Amino acid sequence: MRKSKLTRKQKEHIAAYLFILPSFLGIAVFYIVPYIICFVKSLYVGNTFVGIQNYIQLFQNNTFLLALKNTGIFTVTAIPLLMVISFLIALFLNSFKKISSFFRSALLIPVVVPIASLVCVWQLVFDDYGAINGLLNSLGFNTVEFFNSEWSMVMIVFIYVWKYCGFCVILFTAGIANVSQSLYESARLDGAKAHQLVTKITIPMIAPTTFFVFLMELIYSFKIFREVFALFGDYPNTNVYFLQNFINNNYYNLNYPRLSAASIVLSLFIIIVLFIFFCFERKHSYS
Amino acid sequence: MKNKIAIILTLQFIITVFVFSGCGESTASSNSSKLTYCAYYEDAICDIIKRYNKYCTKHYDESYQIEIVEFESQEEMKLKMSTEIMAGEGPDIFSLSQKLPFEKLTDSKTIADVNELISEFSYDIGIDNCDSKIMDAGVIDGKRYFIPLFYSPDVFITTEETLNKYNLTSSEFSFKALSEKLSKNKKEYSLFGSADDNIAFFYSFLDQYIDFNSGNTEFNSDKFSEDLDSIYSLIKNDTTDENVYYFLYENINNGASILYKEMPAFSIIVKTYSCLKYLGSTPVFVNNYNMDDDSISASIDVGIAVNDNCKNKEKLLPFIKYCLSCDVQKNMSEECMYLPVNSDAMEKCIDSIDEAIDFGDLIVSDKEKAIVETAQSAAIRDYKYIINNITKCNLYGFNYLSDTYFNSSVISDIVDKYLNGDISKEKFIRQLSAATEIYLTE
Secondary structure (H helix, E strand, O other): OOOOOOOHHHHHHHHHHHHHHHHHHHHHHHHHHHHHHHHHHOOEEOOEEOOOHHHHHHHHOHHHHHHHHHHHHHHHHHHHHHHHHHHHHHHHHHHOHHHHHHHHHHHHHHHHOOHHHHHHHHHHHHOOOOHHHHHHHHOOOOOOOOOOOOHHHHHHHHHHHHHHHHHHHHHHHHHHHOOOHHHHHHHHHOOOOHHHHHHHHHHHHOHHHHHHHHHHHHHHHHHOHHHHHHHHOOOOOHHHOOHHHHHHHHHHOOOHHHHHHHHHHHHHHHHHHHHHHHHHHHHHOOO | OHHHHHHHHHHHHHHHHHHHOOOOOOOOOOOOOOEEEEEOOOOHHHHHHHHHHHHHHHHOOHHHOEEEEEOOOHHHHHHHHHHHHHOOOOOOEEEOOOOOOHHHHHHOOOEOOHHHHHHHHOOOOOHHHEOHHHHHHHEEOOEEOEEEEEEEEOEEEEEHHHHHOOOOOHHHOOHHHHHHHHHHHOOOOEOOOOHHHHHHHHHHHHHHOEEOOOOEEOOOOHHHHHHHHHHHHHHHOOOOOOOOOOOHHHHHHHOOEOOEOOOOOHHHHHHHHHHHHHOOOOEEEEEOOOOOOOOEEEEEEEEEEEEOOOOOHHHHHHHHHHHHOHHHHHHHHHHHOOEEOEHHHHHHHHHOHHHHOOOOOOOOOHHHHHHHHHHHHHHHHHHHHHHHOEEEEEOOOHHHHHHOHHHHHHOHHHHHHHHOOOOOHHHHHHHHHHHHHHHHHO
């Protein structure tokens, strides 16, 4: 009988690589190769190689800068706001454990309701003749054009916080529940006050949860385009024109060089933000 | 171990099959050396291509022929073309009637500069024989991206009698004055006899205030605001019944519709003029709305562009030359009822008007024949005056305005909301300005 020349370890390696291969193929075909093609396309206009010209033009393009500014404002405003609100709600629910399960379930409803249904409700609420303006008018205030003024951004931030708050609360509640009670007891014995318990124990101890929530919210903040698109269409007013609108419209406008350049910039932006946060998390996490 | 490897290999095979089975029918030619054109209905360019393919068998070889890739619907065609263009391919010839963002395609250099091709292959396509005012509509930033083939002046036909009903004359006609008179009259009227023409008219009004080349708009000007009121009032109070088939002659004569957008061919215009005269009216032309009140504009009804991804660009130039040649222009003009861009073809069309018009049983006496002949010469004189005094030409024809990419995909929702009375004028102007500026600059 012929003996195999491969050692057991080599055989294991081959088997391992073969197991990885289907996933790797999928990722390569659907993510890595398109990303490389996208990058190459961003260096061309038509069939002419233009180097970084598309990137230079992109940063000279006022509409792109507007989209970048709006996306920045939204990310910087909505994510911290959502995290603070959901953390406070989680703390509150943690203090009242008997009713917390009901509230946690209730807070999750916005996440599971389909976007189309929510859009109908928001239109009824925020319309010029909607519920909020009805209330404002009855109190003697002027009508606020939520769909066509600087209030549009406020409306989108509100919708974002409302929709994803429940999900974050669940994550924070789980994080807080995992903090050992003995730490709180020791701190109380040392004379720590309630706010010190939160700032000195709870927040540092749930740093990994906070990081995860941030990561998820960053991803969800880019998904808010669905709501913006459903509410405002392809061409929203300038206050809620986001990077995703820019990319989406350039796709429909068949402007692929600009689309590719914008996509690469957006991906780099996300990679840099995540990298910074990873470093920060590794440095400051207690665990 | 063997089982595991077999499972993995099977999975790999399935993934590979799924990945590479997504490729459907291509807009590229089944015969790779042939040029391609996409169509979802038999348009004028398909007609020219069919003639050209026969011409090729005699004068060139079969590799010069153009293959028409047919689609079931416009949406299917657009989706396929977009995907192919993204992959650096696509059909070799575009038509201006296809719902594509041509302003953006020129930006991304997806459309080739024909002047560059002419100098590269040292080939004369006969542009010098064409009306330069019309041909220049295809030139953007000094590059000839579009080749107009047929066009129409932006004018409507009406009668002095119809205008007199509203105390107007053709010499003093303006849409603002018409709107005021109609508002005072408070009677039912149909502006064009077709609700579709109303929408096209509104889009033609809006497009006047946009410079697609420089990206500037004048929606915030007082003139726009003032004229918007008039145009809105004209369209809003229009009582055109979609279930009624409006006859041009009877309606204009009876005053049931005020204006009519006729096909632009000389023979058609002369026939309409003559019939109106025969029926006892005084036919006249009035200009479409124009920002610069006195100027006369035109628009391209049939035009083509060349895909920069085309692998056989040298084979495209003989086709363009064929499209612009005198015989093809004259024949297609008579068949499709558009005006040819070729100057010689235009002269021939005018010369052959007598042959083109067949009045059938209409003419019964010499007196009536004399009336019609007088009308013919008046029509030729008036129409020639309009053609000779065209000052600018727009890229999209009146009949396609509701279907252009910008009008249908960018501002249609805003326009619908405004015309349905869902949003105020101020809101309409704000939304229109924002959407247009974003589209033009993004």
